[in-house]
Amino acid sequence: DAGVTQSPTHLIKTRGQHVTLRCSPISGHKSVSWYQQVLGQGPQFIFQYYEKEERGRGNFPDRFSARQFPNYSSELNVNALLLGDSALYLCASSLYGGGGTDTQYFGPGTRLTVL
Amino acid sequence: AQKITQTQPGMFVQEKEAVTLDCTYDTSDPSYGLFWYKQPSSGEMIFLIYQGSYDQQNATEGRYSLNFQKARKSANLVISASQLGDSAMYFCALETGGFKTIFGAGTRLFVKA
Numbered sequence: 001d002a003g004v005t006q007s008p009t010h011l012i013k014t015r016g017q018h019v020t021l022r023c024s025p026i027s028g029h030k031s032v033s034w035y036q037q038v039l040g041q042g043p044q045f046i047f048q049y050y051e052k053e054e055r056g057r058g059n060f061p062d063r064f065s066a067r068q069f070p071n072y073s074s075e076l077n078v079n080a081l082l083l084g085d086s087a088l089y090l091c092a093s094s095l096y097g098g099g100g101t102d103t104q105y106f107g108p109g110t111r112l113t114v115l
Numbered sequence: 116a117q118k119i120t121q122t123q124p125g126m127f128v129q130e131k132e133a134v135t136l137d138c139t140y141d142t143s144d145p146s147y148g149l150f151w152y153k154q155p156s157s158g159e160m161i162f163l164i165y166q167g168s169y170d171q172q173n174a175t176e177g178r179y180s181l182n183f184q185k186a187r188k189s190a191n192l193v194i195s196a197s198q199l200g201d202s203a204m205y206f207c208a209l210e211t212g213g214f215k216t217i218f219g220a221g222t223r224l225f226v227k228a
Contacts, residue, residue, distance in 0.1 A: 033216070042119075042206050042218030043160070056214040088158055097214050100148060100167060104216065106160035 002027070004093050004107035012113045013081050021076040021110045025093030031055070032074040033097075033104060034066055035090040043090055049074055050097045078112075086114045117142045119209045121219035128197045129227050135182070136192040136222045138207035148210040149190040151181065154221070155203045163205075166190060194224075202226045 005024045013019050025032050031050040035043035045058040049068035063079045072093075078085055088111050092104035118141040128134035140149065151163040166174045166181045174181040182191040194201055207219045 033214070035218075042208075042220050045215050045217070048214045050214075056212075058215070090158075090160060092160075098210055098216060099212070099214070101165060103150070103162050103165060105162060106152070108157065108159045111158070 004091055004105055006089075006091050006107040006110050008110060009108070010111045010113075012115065014115050015081055015083060017081050017114075018077065018079050019081060019112060021078075021089050021091075021112070022073065023076070023091030023093075023107060024073045025091075026105055029093040029095055029105075030072055031094045031097040032068055032072065033092045033094070034074070034076045035092065036060075037088040037090055037109070038084075039087070046076070048097060055097055081114045083114050086112060088112075117144075117209055117211055117217050119207055119217050119219040121207055121222050123222045124220075125223045125225065127225045127227060128194075128201075130199060131196055133193060133195045134197055134224065136194070136205050136207075136224065138190045138192065138219060140188050140190060140207075140209045142209060142211055144211040146211070149181070149183070150208040150210065150216070151179070151190075151192045152206045152208060152218075153201075153203045154206060160206070164192070197226045199226050199228060 033048040034046040037043040047066045048056045052068045068074045088109045091107045094104045147168045149166045152160045180193045204221045210216045
C-alpha cells in the first residue's frame with residue numbers, strides 16, 4: 001500500500017507570495033494533520049482535519065489555512081509568505097485523527113524556502 | 116499546559132551497543148499517549164513505538180523499547196544493538212485530546228563503527 005504522499009518535494013518562493021502544498025493520506029485514513037518543522041526544531045502542529053472538518057488548529061496566524069477534500073486529500077495554503085515560513089512542512093494521516101493506538105503516519109514533507 | 120523535553124541534543128553510541136534517549140513530559144490530562152519517531156536526513160518521520168498512559172507494561176517493538184516511568188513523567192527510548200542505520204534525529208511526542216501532538220526538540224544519535 002502507498003504511504004502518505006506530498007507534493008511538491010521542494011519549493012522556492014519569494015516574500016509576499018502565496019503557496020499551496022498538497023497531501024494524500026494512506027488509503028482508508030480519514031484524518032490529515034499538518035506540521036511545520038523549522039530547521040533544528042521539532043515539528044509544530046498547524047491543523048488537523050477529519051472528515052473534511054477542521055478539528056484543531058495550532059498557534060499559527062490566519063495566513064495559514066487548509067482544507068480537506070471528499071477523497072480525504074488535503075491542501076495547506078500560506079499567504080503573504082515571510083522569510084520565517086521557510087521550513088519542512090509535514091503531513092500526517094491517521095484513521096480517525098490520532099490518539100491511543102491510532103498512529104499518525106508521516107509523509108516525506110515539502111521543503112519550502114522563502115527568499 | 117502540555118510540554119515535552121528532550122535534554123540531549125546529541126548522543127554517540129558504539130555499533131552493537133545499547134543507548135537510551137531521554138524524554139520527560141508534563142500534562143494534567145490523565146489520558147495521553149507518548150510516541151517516538153525517527154527522522155533520517157531525508158526528512159520523513161518514521162513511527163517507532165507508542166505507550167499509552169494506562170498501559171501497565173512498557174512498550175516494545177523489535178530493538179526499540181520504551182522505559183515508561185509514569186510517576187517521574189519520563190518516557191525514555193532504549194535502542195538495543197545499535198546499527199549504523201540508526202544514526203538519525205529522534206523525537207519524543209505527547210498526544211492529548213486525540214488531535215494535537217506536541218514534539219520535543221529532538222536528539223541526534225550518532226552510531227560509530
